[in-house]
Amino acid sequence: MKKGVMRPGHVQIRVLDMKEAVEHYTDLVGLIETDRDDQGRVYLKAWTEVDKFSVVLRETDQPGCDFMGFKVLDEDTLVSLTQGLKDFGLEVEEIPAEELKGCGRRVRFTVASGHAFELYADKEYTGKWGVTEVNPEAWPRGLSGMKATRFDHALFYGPNLPEVLDVFTNVLGFHLAEQVMDPDGNRIAQFLTASMKEHDIAFIHSDEPGQLHHTSYYLETWDDVLRAADLISMTDTSIDIGPTRHGLTHGKTIYFFDPSGNRCEVFCGGDYTYPDHKPVTWTADELGKAIFYHDRVLNERFLTVLT
Amino acid sequence: MPAYQVFNRTTGDSFTCNGDQSVLKAMELVGKKCVPVGCRGGGCGFCKIRVVEGDFECGKMSKAHVPPEALAQGEVLACRIYPQADLTIECVPQPVDAIVEQATRAKQTTTRPMR
Numbered sequence: 411m412k413k414g415v416m417r418p419g420h421v422q423i424r425v426l427d428m429k430e431a432v433e434h435y436t437d438l439v440g441l442i443e444t445d446r447d448d449q450g451r452v453y454l455k456a457w458t459e460v461d462k463f464s465v466v467l468r469e470t471d472q473p474g475c476d477f478m479g480f481k482v483l484d485e486d487t488l489v490s491l492t493q494g495l496k497d498f499g500l501e502v503e504e505i506p507a508e509e510l511k512g513c514g515r516r517v518r519f520t521v522a523s524g525h526a527f528e529l530y531a532d533k534e535y536t537g538k539w540g541v542t543e544v545n546p547e548a549w550p551r552g553l554s555g556m557k558a559t560r561f562d563h564a565l566f567y568g569p570n571l572p573e574v575l576d577v578f579t580n581v582l583g584f585h586l587a588e589q590v591m592d593p594d595g596n597r598i599a600q601f602l603t604a605s606m607k608e609h610d611i612a613f614i615h616s617d618e619p620g621q622l623h624h625t626s627y628y629l630e631t632w633d634d635v636l637r638a639a640d641l642i643s644m645t646d647t648s649i650d651i652g653p654t655r656h657g658l659t660h661g662k663t664i665y666f667f668d669p670s671g672n673r674c675e676v677f678c679g680g681d682y683t684y685p686d687h688k689p690v691t692w693t694a695d696e697l698g699k700a701i702f703y704h705d706r707v708l709n710e711r712f713l714t715v716l717t
Numbered sequence: 718m719p720a721y722q723v724f725n726r727t728t729g730d731s732f733t734c735n736g737d738q739s740v741l742k743a744m745e746l747v748g749k750k751c752v753p754v755g756c757r758g759g760g761c762g763f764c765k766i767r768v769v770e771g772d773f774e775c776g777k778m779s780k781a782h783v784p785p786e787a788l789a790q791g792e793v794l795a796c797r798i799y800p801q802a803d804l805t806i807e808c809v810p811q812p813v814d815a816i817v818e819q820a821t822r823a824k825q826t827t828t829r830p831m832r
Contacts, residue, residue: 426759426777471780473760648757671760671779715755715763717779 413583414487422476430669440557457539462512464561473670473717475622479528523568524619558627565623567616592694608659621716624673657700721800727808741795764795771804
């Protein structure tokens with residue numbers, strides 16, 4: 411929050427078949443459909459989120475991620491961060507208010523890893539789903555599937571990680587929470603946060619730009635992660651790995667795929683961080699353990715299957 | 718539902734696949750590993766194969782991994798094809814020599830009498 415970026419606000423995911431995708435993200439993951447637009451995009455949110463949407467699905471012939479957006483404190487912050495991005499040398503695109511329904515103007519830029527990000531200050535405040543603002547109950551009835559509580563973070567694969575780190579830390583005020591270093595001193599993974607969460611966004615090096623590794627949704631308990639695994643089996647959903655624990659962040663996790671092959675994670679727990687914490691470092695020779703703390707071996711599919 | 722034989726001529730493996738089952742799923746169910754398994758959703762391109770012979774139906778696949786010109790040459794994702802006849806497939810990319818050599822070696826292996 412050092413420079414006014416509050417949190418991940420939304421992600422737009424490309425899917426091959428909208429009907430299948432909506433079923434996956436609502437019936438299975440437990441997000442709630444909040445709107446559709448004349449482009450055919452479907453808007454979803456998790457129940458604890460206060461704004462109108464956090465996940466947008468767009469049907470096309472190539473799965474992956476269009477962009478991820480971060481909500482900033484206010485309009486003044488948006489103006490100053492936009493100037494910061496321009497001063498850094500990035501091209502900035504203005505997206506008018508209501509291009510996404512219920513969302514104010516957005517400022518879009520593409521970083522050196524080939525991923526598009528957005529900043530925005532305003533989005534329609536609809537409150538937490540299914541609970542009242544005053545004297546709220548613990549959770550709403552009527553949630554589906556895994557009952558995900560929020561869109562938490564995304565992990566992207568791409569090149570030029572040092573430049574990406576520079577933008578996120580020096581321009582946007584994130585700090586580096588965790589990293590993986592190779593023997594030559596290159597940072598091959600960087601987990602960045604604008605909050606106390608161990609990651610609001612993460613990057614792993616690959617030569618191919620602009621790739622999505624996964625979007626991640628937060629659950630409350632390890633039992634919820636186990637139950638998510640049960641649901642993955644009950645629905646014959648494509649599983650990747652888990653339930654298990656990460657070395658990086660120490661989160662408890664399971665990975666699976668949406669019907670278009672975009673990887674999803676639901677997880678709970680994980681470490682916390684403050685801006686005065688030194689980055690947690692893992693070394694590349696322990697990468698297997700860093701990624702899957704119990705297996706302790708490199709998993710080729712997890713490292714190379716991307717959209 | 719009719720069942721068909723799928724023969725991977727790169728590795729020499731063969732397995733049965735129902736007409737309503739993807740080739741990748743049928744392979745996984747019998748525990749074979751002759752095609753790499755990725756997302757199983759037509760998105761990552763990990764399970765790309767070439768169908769050399771046989772008819773099949775095809776679900777939606779990422780254009781990034783199967784552009785029209787590749788599809789025209791029989792390149793598909795195993796997770797998204799459903800056989801309508803016995804299929805002969807091969808792994809891609811594979812140099813021609815390697816295919817011949819592996820198929821020959823595999824054939825020798827499979828025809829060796831069991832003891």
